[in-house]
Each structure stands twice: as structure tokens, then as C-alpha cells.
Amino acid sequence: DAGVIQSPRHEVTEMGQEVTLRCKPISGHNSLFWYRQTMMRGLELLIYFNNNVPIDDSGMPEDRFSAKMPNASFSTLKIQPSEPRDSAVYFCASSFGSGANQPQHFGDGTRLSIL
């Protein structure tokens, strides 16, 4: 079975550029999560969607970050303008429902480097 698919796997861009990360959740999953992982801060939840609707975006660091989920099979996380401190690995995860008994399944992430 296909897992969560993220693209690109690696992104290197210059400060000030727009960055778009993409995620395809597992088919049938109706909850989607965006995380960021750094050595200093570990794994942080940025935003999550339930049935394509953003439920909690309190983890989004600044207005430079935005996320959309236009349909059940696709989500984007956009950073505009990007800054060096945004460099991190960004993970997307999905689950069947958002209950505590539903495991989240993660993609392999996008390693983002802002120069």
C-alpha cells in the first residue's frame, strides 16, 4: 500500500524565495498533519486538517507560512518569503480520524535548506 507521499524530498533555495511543499495522504485518511523537525526543537506540529478543513494552525510560526488542502488527496505548505531559520525537515502525516486511538503515518519528509 502506498504511504504518505511528499515532494520534493530535498529543496535548496535562496532566502526570500517562495517554497511550496506537497503532500499526498494515504487514501481513505481524513486527517492530515504538517510537522517540522529540527535538532534544536525536535518535532513540532504546525497545522492539521480534518476532512480538508484546517482545525488547528496554532503551530504555524508566522504569517509567512500557509497551508491548504484543496481536496482529500492533496495538501501544500507554502513559505513566502523563506528565511534561513526555516531550514528543517518538514513532515506530512495522515490518519483515519483524529482520535487518540488513530495512529498517524508519516511521509519521508522534505529536507529544506534556505541559503
Place this chain on the structure above:
Amino acid sequence: DAKTTQPPSMDCAEGRAANLPCNHSTISGNEYVYWYRQIHSQGPQYIIHGLKNNETNEMASLIITEDRKSSTLILPHATLRDTAVYYCIVRASYNNNDMRFGAGTRLTVKP
């Protein structure tokens, strides 16, 4: 959410059982115990979870003590590919979407 404590590192011989402990002495009655692992450059991989009862799946077994204050993840026959960082997470039902990964246990399986 309850805090978890894990040893920073463990070694295991290939083919032997790997037993990874986790302490969660402040766990509440409605909090689940989850285990994930992360292999370098990959995303966290779900292994198993449980509430009160012991659980087993194709990857591992989860043993939760009767008082629920600690648990053990068992990989019955460790292989070199099981070398990874293993995370024990307690997940509350009221704030159940934020997977708070701690430092985890770095398991090294040796030939």
C-alpha cells in the same frame, strides 16, 4: 501530556529480542502509549500503540504494566535494519494530535 523517560541508547545482538523500556509514571487513564521509530533520513514509522492491554502486531509487542506507569517494546528477532531511534509517546485524548517526540532510545543492532 504525560512525560516519558527512555534510556538514551541500547545495543542488541542480531537475531535476539530487543526490549526497549519506557517510563510514563504520570500517565492518565485516557492516555495511549505509542511507539514510533525513525531511521536516519526517513520519516517516523508507526510501530504499535495500546491503552491498557498488551498488544502485538507483525512488527512488535507492547507490554504495559498493570499500573500503566511503564511499558516495554519488544522486537522479537532484531535485524540490522531495526537500528533506529525509538520513541515512546503518551498521547492524550484531549490534545491528541500533537505527537510530542522526546529524545528516544537509539537502538543499535550488532551482527
